[in-house]
Amino acid sequence: MNTKQVVIIGGGFGGLYAAKAMGRLPLHLTLVDKRNFHLFQPLLYQVATGGLSPGDIASPLRGVVGRQKNTWVVQGEVVDIDPQSRQVILMDGVLPYDVLVVATGVRHSYFGRDEWERSAPGLKTIEDALEIRRRVFTAFERAEREPDPVRRQMWQTFVLVGAGPTGVELAGALGELANRTLRHDFKQIDPTQTRILLLEGGERVLPGYPAALSHKAAAAVTRLGVTVRTHTLVTQIGEHTVTLQQGDKVEHLEVGTILWAAGVQASPLGRVLAEKTGVELDRSGRVKVNPDLTLPDYPEIFVIGDLAHFAHQTGQPLPGVAQVAMQMGYYVAQRLKKGEAAGLRPPFRYKDKGNLAVIGRNAAVADLGWLRFSGYLAWLIWVFIHIAYLIEFDNKVKVLFEWFQDYLFRKRGARLITDE
Secondary structure, three states: OOOEEEEEEOOOHHHHHHHHHOOOOOEEEEEEEOOOEEEOHHHHHHHHOOOOOHHHOEEEHHHHHOOOOOEEEEEOOEEEEEOOOOEEEEOOEEEEOOEEEEOOOEEEOOOOOHHHHHOOOOOOOHHHHHHHHHHHHHHHHHHHHOOOHHHHHHHOEEEEEOOOHHHHHHHHHHHHHHHHHOOOOOOOOOHHHOEEEEEOOOOOOOOOOOHHHHHHHHHHHHHOOEEEEOOOEEEEEOOOEEEEEEOOEEEEEEOOEEEEOOOEEEOHHHHHHHHHHOOOEOOOOOEEOOOOOEEOOEEEEEEOHHHEEOOOOOOOOOOOOHHHHHHHHHHHHHHHHHOOOHHHOOOOOOOOOOEEEEEEOOEEEEEOOOOEEEOHHHHHHHHHHHHHHOOOHHHHHHHHHHHHHHHHHOOOOOOOOOOO
16 A cells, blocks of 8 residues: 655744644655754744844754654755646755645745845844844944944944834844843943834834734833834835835934844745646735645645635635644644545634734733733733743753743843854
8 A cells, every 4th residue: 555645845833733743644754844943933033132042942853753753854945846746846856745735934025125135134044033143232342342422323223124023022122132131231332322213114013913902012112212113114225224204204314233024925935836836826925725725726735834825714814923834734634634535625714812922021912812911911921832832842941941040130141243
């Protein structure tokens, strides 16, 4: 009897949770990713601001699924997919499949101005986080040695573009860093005089949250020394310059560090699937999937996680958050376990467990649907949920210890400046 060949592309939340749920199924599973680790992206901003080290939030894929007898982990880069012959084309090989699960996620988008990335890095990978960390702490070091007060203030000016969860969490972490962690570390500068601008093109921060929670989040980051500017568009970015437009008013700023958190675009495999299968993409390049997460005319290909545009449940696409990807991964595993014919598959149904965004020490906002609140309780829930969802036990222990130490002594232990 031939064993069904299942290939999962991507070791993020969707791909990894699908692989773990398939661990005991009678099939041959291949999990392929160009990295050899799973990255816990919700805590990436803490690596970028020196609160955690990269190893605290990364788990080797072989360590996570290595004991599954039916699972083979391949580190490789997928460059093409041939749905006619059912093959995944790697840069250095080929993987055949009977069922394909594509979970390659998204990256940040510069809305057609890709040249801005060099001056305003986004935050999606370990490398992004380390580059942001290098720029943030280098800015304070440059300010410490700068005799010109104008240029010193330039180095102590940070601009964050985009006030979604990533932008708000980064702004809050920078506020904590400047006003509390570093306030006694320098002799020539006062870190509490650091200027942090959080820019949002819409009318409020955290636009995906209820308005009342958005206002509370804005108040919380403001207390950390962050200046929130809504209805503000970025029209030009240079190495240390940014041009803003607010209505008819245009403003040019000299800044030490610019960080980008304003948009996302799908991984290149979305475009590959569109070319090879004719599937429709949305404006961000995400794949419009069937109610059962498959592609039209290709019931053996599933697309899950951030790469999937799934709007069948509410008329609006599901948000690109970890809990969506995890539930999609589990759904695919259940479909393979039950083995229904494609036409009999029940549609995927997302169960929204709520959203949390942390702003700083003892400050977070929580939208649980039936209950909305902010403050210390929301922060405490945020802490324990993130600890619970870290993949490996040793990472849970390390992160909990680092947070406990930082809470007691306000000391971020990973404030390292590494080479570019």
